[in-house]
Amino acid sequence: xxxxxxxxxxxxxxxxxxxxxxxxxxxxxxxxxxxxxxxxxxxxxxxxxxxxxxxxxxxxxxxxxxxxxxxxxxxxxxxxxxxxxxxxxxxxxxxxxxxxxxxxxxxxxxxxxxxxxxxxxxxxxxx
Numbered sequence: 503x504x505x506x507x508x509x510x511x512x513x514x515x516x517x518x519x520x521x522x523x524x525x526x527x528x529x530x531x532x533x534x535x536x537x538x539x540x541x542x543x544x545x546x547x548x549x550x551x552x553x554x555x556x557x558x559x560x561x562x563x564x565x566x567x568x569x570x571x572x573x574x575x576x577x578x579x580x581x582x583x584x585x586x587x588x589x590x591x592x593x594x595x596x597x598x599x600x601x602x603x604x605x606x607x608x609x610x611x612x613x614x615x616x617x618x619x620x621x622x623x624x625x626x627x628x629x
Contacts, residue, residue: 520554
C-alpha cells in the first residue's frame, strides 16, 4: 500500500469477502445496474481480484471497471483481465507529488509499462 501524504484514504489495509462481493454484484445486475467500479486502496492487491473481474464479466451484464495507481500492474494482469475489464481508470499524480514509498518526484505511472493498459482495455486518467 502506498502512503501518499496528500491522499484522503485511510492508511490501513482492508478486506472484502469475494463471495459476498459476488452476491452483491449479481444483485446489482438483477436490479438493472449498468456497471461496477472497483477502486480504493489498490483493488489489484486483493488476492482474488482477477477472479472477481472475470467472474463478474462472465456471469452478469455489468461493465467491469477499476481504478488503480498502476504501480503493480504486470503483463500477467493484462493477459488475465483482457476481455473481462471494460474500462480502467489510472490515478496519476503530477510531478512534484512524492510518495513516501517511492521517495522521488515523478510523473506516475506512465514512467512504467503504460502500454499494458492500452492492450487490456480502454482507459482514462484521474488527476
